[in-house]
Amino acid sequence: MATIDEVKAAEGSDEAPQYKVIGTRPIRHDGADKVTGRALYGADIKIKGMIFGAILRSPHAHANIKSIDTSKAEAFPGVRAVVTSADLPEPGDKIAELGEGAVVLNHLSSNNLARTKVLYKGHAVAAVAADNLHTAQEAASLIEVEYEVLPPVMDVLKAMEDSAPVLNPDVRTEEASTGEKGDKPTNVAKHIVFEKGDIEKGFADAKYVIEREFRTSTVHQGYIEPHVATVLWNNDGQITVWTPTQGTFSVRSQMAELLHVPLARVKVVPAEIGGGFGGKISVYLAPAAAVLSRKAGVPVQIVMDRADVLQATGPTPGSFIRIKMGVDADGRLTAAEAWMAYEAGGYPGSPIGAGAMCVFSCYDIPNGRVEGYDVCVNKPRTNAYRAPGATNAAFATETVVDELCEKLGMEPVEFRLLNASKEGTRRIDGVTYPRIGLVETLEAIKNSEHYKTPLTGPNQGRGIGSGFWFNAGLKSAVTATVNSDGSVGLLEGSTDIGGSRTAIAMQFAEALGLAAEDIKPAVVDTDSVGYTDVTGGSRVTYATGWAAYEAAQDLKRQIVTRAAELWDVDPAQVSYEDGSVIGPAKSMTFKEIAVELSTEGEPLVARGVSNHNEPGGAFGTHLVDVEVDPDTGKVDILRYTAAQDCGTAIHPAYVEGQIQGGAVQGIGWGLNEEYWYDETGSMRNANFLDYRIPTCYDLPMIDAIIVEVPNPGHPYGVRGVGEVPIVPPPAALEAAIHNAVGVRMYELPMSPPRVLHELLKKES
Amino acid sequence: MPRLFIPPLLRPYCEGKEEVIVEGATVLEAVQSLDQQYSGVMERLCPEGKLRAGMSVTVDQNVTPRGLAQKVSPESEIHFLPAIGGG
Numbered sequence A: 001m002a003t004i005d006e007v008k009a010a011e012g013s014d015e016a017p018q019y020k021v022i023g024t025r026p027i028r029h030d031g032a033d034k035v036t037g038r039a040l041y042g043a044d045i046k047i048k049g050m051i052f053g054a055i056l057r058s059p060h061a062h063a064n065i066k067s068i069d070t071s072k073a074e075a076f077p078g079v080r081a082v083v084t085s086a087d088l089p090e091p092g093d094k095i096a097e098l099g100e101g102a103v104v105l106n107h108l109s110s111n112n113l114a115r116t117k118v119l120y121k122g123h124a125v126a127a128v129a130a131d132n133l134h135t136a137q138e139a140a141s142l143i144e145v146e147y148e149v150l151p152p153v154m155d156v157l158k159a160m161e162d163s164a165p166v167l168n169p170d171v172r173t174e175e176a177s178t179g180e181k182g183d184k185p186t187n188v189a190k191h192i193v194f195e196k197g198d199i200e201k202g203f204a205d206a207k208y209v210i211e212r213e214f215r216t217s218t219v220h221q222g223y224i225e226p227h228v229a230t231v232l233w234n235n236d237g238q239i240t241v242w243t244p245t246q247g248t249f250s251v252r253s254q255m256a257e258l259l260h261v262p263l264a265r266v267k268v269v270p271a272e273i274g275g276g277f278g279g280k281i282s283v284y285l286a287p288a289a290a291v292l293s294r295k296a297g298v299p300v301q302i303v304m305d306r307a308d309v310l311q312a313t314g315p316t317p318g319s320f321i322r323i324k325m326g327v328d329a330d331g332r333l334t335a336a337e338a339w340m341a342y343e344a345g346g347y348p349g350s351p352i353g354a355g356a357m358c359v360f361s362c363y364d365i366p367n368g369r370v371e372g373y374d375v376c377v378n379k380p381r382t383n384a385y386r387a388p389g390a391t392n393a394a395f396a397t398e399t400v401v402d403e404l405c406e407k408l409g410m411e412p413v414e415f416r417l418l419n420a421s422k423e424g425t426r427r428i429d430g431v432t433y434p435r436i437g438l439v440e441t442l443e444a445i446k447n448s449e450h451y452k453t454p455l456t457g458p459n460q461g462r463g464i465g466s467g468f469w470f471n472a473g474l475k476s477a478v479t480a481t482v483n484s485d486g487s488v489g490l491l492e493g494s495t496d497i498g499g500s501r502t503a504i505a506m507q508f509a510e511a512l513g514l515a516a517e518d519i520k521p522a523v524v525d526t527d528s529v530g531y532t533d534v535t536g537g538s539r540v541t542y543a544t545g546w547a548a549y550e551a552a553q554d555l556k557r558q559i560v561t562r563a564a565e566l567w568d569v570d571p572a573q574v575s576y577e578d579g580s581v582i583g584p585a586k587s588m589t590f591k592e593i594a595v596e597l598s599t600e601g602e603p604l605v606a607r608g609v610s611n612h613n614e615p616g617g618a619f620g621t622h623l624v625d626v627e628v629d630p631d632t633g634k635v636d637i638l639r640y641t642a643a644q645d646c647g648t649a650i651h652p653a654y655v656e657g658q659i660q661g662g663a664v665q666g667i668g669w670g671l672n673e674e675y676w677y678d679e680t681g682s683m684r685n686a687n688f689l690d691y692r693i694p695t696c697y698d699l700p701m702i703d704a705i706i707v708e709v710p711n712p713g714h715p716y717g718v719r720g721v722g723e724v725p726i727v728p729p730p731a732a733l734e735a736a737i738h739n740a741v742g743v744r745m746y747e748l749p750m751s752p753p754r755v756l757h758e759l760l761k762k763e764s
Numbered sequence B: 001m002p003r004l005f006i007p008p009l010l011r012p013y014c015e016g017k018e019e020v021i022v023e024g025a026t027v028l029e030a031v032q033s034l035d036q037q038y039s040g041v042m043e044r045l046c047p048e049g050k051l052r053a054g055m056s057v058t059v060d061q062n063v064t065p066r067g068l069a070q071k072v073s074p075e076s077e078i079h080f081l082p083a084i085g086g087g
Helices: A004-010 A031-035 A071-075 A105-112 A133-141 A156-160 A199-204 A248-259 A286-296 A306-312 A352-358 A390-408 A412-419 A438-446 A500-512 A540-567 A590-598 A652-671 A729-741 A752-763 B008-014 B027-037 B041-045
Strands: A051-057 A063-069 A079-084 A095-097 A102-104 A124-130 A144-149 A188-196 A208-216 A228-233 A239-243 A266-270 A300-303 A319-327 A333-345 A368-376 A460-469 A476-482 A488-492 A519-523 A575-577 A580-582 A587-589 A605-610 A618-628 A635-645 A702-707 B003-005 B019-021 B055-059 B077-082
Touching: A051 A133, A051 A286, A051 A306, A063 A124, A071 A079, A071 A133, A079 A133, A079 A286, A095 A248, A102 A105, A105 A248, A105 A286, A124 A133, A124 A286, A156 A319, A156 A333, A156 A368, A188 A352, A188 B008, A199 A319, A199 A333, A199 A368, A208 A390, A228 A286, A239 A248, A239 A286, A248 A266, A248 A286, A286 A300, A319 A390, A333 A352, A333 A390, A352 A368, A352 A390, A352 A460, A352 B077, A390 A412, A390 A460, A390 A652, A390 A729, A412 A438, A412 A460, A438 A460, A438 A618, A438 A635, A438 A702, A460 A729, A476 A500, A476 A540, A476 A590, A488 A500, A488 A540, A500 A519, A500 A540, A540 A575, A540 A580, A540 A590, A540 A605, A580 A590, A587 A590, A618 A652, A618 A729, A635 A652, A635 A729, A652 A702, A652 A729, A729 A752, B003 B027, B008 B041, B027 B041
Parallel strands: A051 A300, A239 A266, A333 A368, A488 A519, A635 A702, B003 B077
Antiparallel strands: A051 A124, A063 A144, A079 A124, A095 A102, A188 A368, A208 A319, A228 A239, A228 A300, A319 A333, A460 A618, A476 A488, A476 A605, A575 A580, A580 A587, A618 A635, B003 B019, B055 B077
C-alpha cells in the first residue's frame, strides 16, 4: 500500500518527489479529539434550557390519515409542545435546487411530517417536546391517529403494474429528456432512455449473447451515529440548528424552504459526524424540532434510535435489472442492453439516472440501449449512498461479463483489458471520457501478489469486478487568516467525514511551502464561511482542496504586494517561492514575513472559492478470494485487494481508508445486508443484530493499491476517492462464489440461505 | 460548429437524428439554434429557456455548473443528461 513517490523512495530512487506535503501522512488535525472521545458529535450538544423531542411514527406501511388528536399528549404533565404537519407551512408545488439536486418540497415536507398519507412504516406523523425524553415518548404514545389502512406495495415490479396501489396521487410518469408527463397517477415517477449505435446489428454480430435478470435488496448506509438535531427558534425569528450533517448549507436551504424563512435567519452549526455516506444530507428531524422550539420557546433536541434510522431515513434502493450483452469470437463486446427499475421509496427520487449512466461505464461498447425507471414503493424514501445507483448496476453487468468470459474461455482480467473504457470512449449515454485510469487499475491487479498467488483449498474461488463513479465538483469556499506567529487558520464549510480537514490543509500548505502542521483547519457554521456544497459526490478533497489552493494563491499575492511596500520596491521585483518571499535585496520566510506584517498594516486574510467541474471520474478493480461452506452456504473472505485510480493521493492513509471502508460496505451489501419486510410492509430486522453489517471479525485486511493517474482538471491532479470502492465488491464476490462452488447468484445479498438454496438446487 | 446530442426520446422531433450541428456561443444559443431547425424542441428540452429540474448539461466531457449559460466552442459536444447526486 503505497503511492508512486513512496514506492520510488522505498526503491532508493534519488528522484525528488513531486510534492513536499502532498503524498505524506501527517497526523490528522482532529485526531486527538476523536480518539479521546472529546470530539462533540450530535448528541453531545447541550444548549442551556434544552428540552427533548420524540416522534410518533406510523405503524402502517400505507394508509390515509383521517384524523390526528393531540389533546391527551398536550395535557400530559411535562409536555411543552406538540406538532403535526399542520405546524409546517404549506409547501405548494415548488421544486427547490439544494446544491446536489432538486427536491419537490411537498414531498420533503411530507416526509418530515406526513400530511394526508403515510407511505412507509416509521413515517413521522407528529412530534412532542417535553422536559425529558421519557415524558416526550409517553406523551407521543397518547396521540390518537385514525388511519384508513391501504394495501402496501413493496416490490418494484409489482408497483409498476397498472393494478398496483398508487402511493402519490400527484406523481405522473415523466420522460426525463422531454419533460412530457403521463396523464394518470402512477408509481412510476421517471423514465430514462439512452441509446448508442445499432443495437440489433450489435447483437447480430455477436457470437455469444447472455441475458440475465438480477435483484438487489434495500440496503442502509449503516453509519454508526444516528441522526440528531438540536434547534432553537429564537423569539427574534433567528433559527439555529446544531446537527451532524454532510451539508450545513443544504440543511440551511431545506430549513428556509420548509419553514418559509429567509436564509439569513437560519444558522447551521455542524457537529462532528459519525458517518454519513450520503444519508445525512436530507433533513428528517430539524424541521419538527424547529416548530417544537418555536412553540416551546426553548431549544429542542431530537435523537433517533437505530430502529428509526433504519425505518425512517433514506437507504439505497432495491432494484430489478435485466442485462443482455453480446461478444464476438475474439471477445470484443458488440452490444449491450439494460432494463433497470429502482425503488424510490415513498417519494420519487431513486438514483436511477446515475445507475443508468454507470451500468456499462467500464466498457467500450459500440451499440447499446439503457432504459431506466424510478418507482415508488412503500419503503422509506431512498437517499444517496456512496456512488448511488452504481453498485446495483455493476453487480448485474459484471456478473454477465464473468459469464461471457466463461463462455469465451478468457481470463476475466484480459477480457476487461480488451474492452475497457479509456480516454475518448463514448458511453451509451453519449459522453466521452477524459483521461481515466481503468486500464491502470486492471494492470495493477494483474501485477499484484494476490493475483499471482494460487488458491490452495477446496470450495475456494477467486473473483474480479470493476466499477465507476463520476465524482462531483460543485461549490466550495475557504477563508485563511494568518496569525502573528506565522501559523494559519483555515475556515471551511465542508463537514469532515473522512479526514478532509487535513487533506484540504495539506493542499493549502503545499501551495505556500508550509507544513501541514502549520495550518489549523476548522469546519465552521454557515454564518462564518462562504457557501459550500455538501460533503458528497467524492468532491471535498477535489473542490474544497481547490478552494484552499486558490486561497493560498490569494495569500501569495497579498504577501508579495505587502513585502514590496515594506521593502519599498516594485512588486514586479518580488516573488513568492517555496515558502519564502523574495525581493531584489532580501528574502523572508513565510513566518518571518507574517510576524513582520502583523505589526504593519492590515491583517492578512485570504479567500478561495471553486466551482470547477472536471472531477475526472474514478475507477476501481477489486480481486477477492472466498471459501464457501457447502453445508451452510456461508461465504468467508480469505483475501481482498482493491486497486483504484485516485488521481493524486493527497494523504495516502486516508485514501487507503476510503478504499477499505468502501470495499467493506460493498462486501456487506454483497453478502449480508438487506431490509427484511413482512407482508404488511413492516421491517423485521430494524436493528444491528439482525441487519448484519460486516465487522473486523468477518474480514481480512483489505489491501489497497493506490493507482495515480493525475486528473488534468485539478491543480494537483486530485480525483474523488470516497465512493467508487463500494461499487465492485458484490460482483467480484459473485464471481468468486461461482468459481468456488459452481453456482451463479443473481440476487443480493448472497447470504447463506440463498447460497445454500443454489447449492441444493445444483445437487438436485 | 458545436454538436448537440439529441436524447433518444427527443429524436422523433429531430428526424431521428442522434446529433445535430448547431450554432451559438452558449448552450442556450445552441438550443435556440436547434429549435430553429426543429421547432418546438426547445420547449421540451428547456422550457422557458431554463434547464428543467432533474436535468444537467454536459459540455466537453464535464457536467457544467453554469447550465445553459455555459460557453461552448465550435468543437464542443453538448449533452442533456439526468442530474445525479453523490453520497
